[in-house]
Amino acid sequence: MPATERTGNVLAVVGWSGSGKTTLLEFLVGRLAADGLRVNVVKHSHHDIELEPPRKDSARLRMAGAAEVMIASPYRVAILRELRGAEEPPLAEHLARLAPADLTLVEGYKWEALPKLEVFRPALGKPALYPADGEIAAVVSDAPRPRELGQGVAWLDLNAPDQVLAWLRDWMRSHPQVSTPAAVND
Numbered sequence: 001m002p003a004t005e006r007t008g009n010v011l012a013v014v015g016w017s018g019s020g021k022t023t024l025l026e027f028l029v030g031r032l033a034a035d036g037l038r039v040n041v042v043k044h045s046h047h048d049i050e051l052e053p054p055r056k057d058s059a060r061l062r063m064a065g066a067a068e069v070m071i072a073s074p075y076r077v078a079i080l081r082e083l084r085g086a087e088e089p090p091l092a093e094h095l096a097r098l099a100p101a102d103l104t105l106v107e108g109y110k111w112e113a114l115p116k117l118e119v120f121r122p123a124l125g126k127p128a129l130y131p132a133d134g135e136i137a138a139v140v141s142d143a144p145r146p147r148e149l150g151q152g153v154a155w156l157d158l159n160a161p162d163q164v165l166a167w168l169r170d171w172m173r174s175h176p177q178v179s180t181p182a183a184v185n186d
Contacts, residue, residue, distance in 0.1 A: 008040075008101045009172050014110040014136075015119035016126040020158060021107055024119055024140060027161045028168060032103065040101040042094050044108030052080070103172060115175065117168075119158065137171065140164050 015021050025041065032039050052059045052071070058080070062069045068081045079097075091109050098104060106114065113135060120128045120141040130136040130153060138154035145155035156164050 008038075008103050009175055010095065010104045010106060010114055011137075011168070011171070012106040012109050012112060012114045012116045012135075013119065014108065014116050014129060015121075016124050018124055019119040019121045020140075021119045024158070024161065024164065025105055025107060028165055029105065031165050032168075037102040038100070040098045040104040042091065042098070042104065042106045042109075044106070103168075115171075117164075121158070138164075138167055 013021050013025055029039050029041060054060075054063070058069045058071045062080055062082055066082070068079055071078045071080070091106065091112050091114075095104060106112070110116070110129060110133070116129075116133065116136045118129050118133075118136050118139045120130070120139050120143070122128075122141070122143045128139070130139050130149070136153060138156055139149075140156045140158045142158045149155060154167055156167055158164075
């Protein structure tokens with residue numbers, strides 16, 4: 001396998017908890033998938049992830065010491081990797097494990113050097129990310145566009161998800177695909 005693979009366009013969707021990232025992503029993914037596009041999503045969580053009941057065979061094998069356990073069925077496949085104290089793998093490693101797609105949306109990872117769409121709700125009382133992050137290409141908000149916002153940053157209405165979808169389709173056409181390193185196990 002080559003050292004890099006085309007993963008399609010990669011866009012991070014960032015914002016504070018409660019801003020509406022997942023609701024917006026659900027809409028965008030649903031509409032793009034209905035149009036026949038293959039869309040991957042990487043969701044970052046700061047919490048422990050419990051995907052299987054502890055009594056299931058796959059959990060028992062993982063707890064016995066397996067580095068990775070793949071659960072495969074005619075309906076879905078999941079790979080669970082137990083980090084066992086190791087550092088969280090970088091986003092590039094996660095992206096390299098994904099199947100090819102037209103678009104990969106990354107929820108979270110606001111520290112990564114990726115193009116970003118910020119979901120910003122001033123009512124949360126949290127500061128906007130766009131003033132300090134030059135990677136933010138667009139802001140989706142329920143507030144009016146601030147005068148000091150640079151011309152290169154789109155300002156989209158959070159209450160008009162079709163407007164966000166139109167921006168995303170245009171963004172996908174105008175941005176080159178990202179190459180990521182191949183997965184460690186490939």
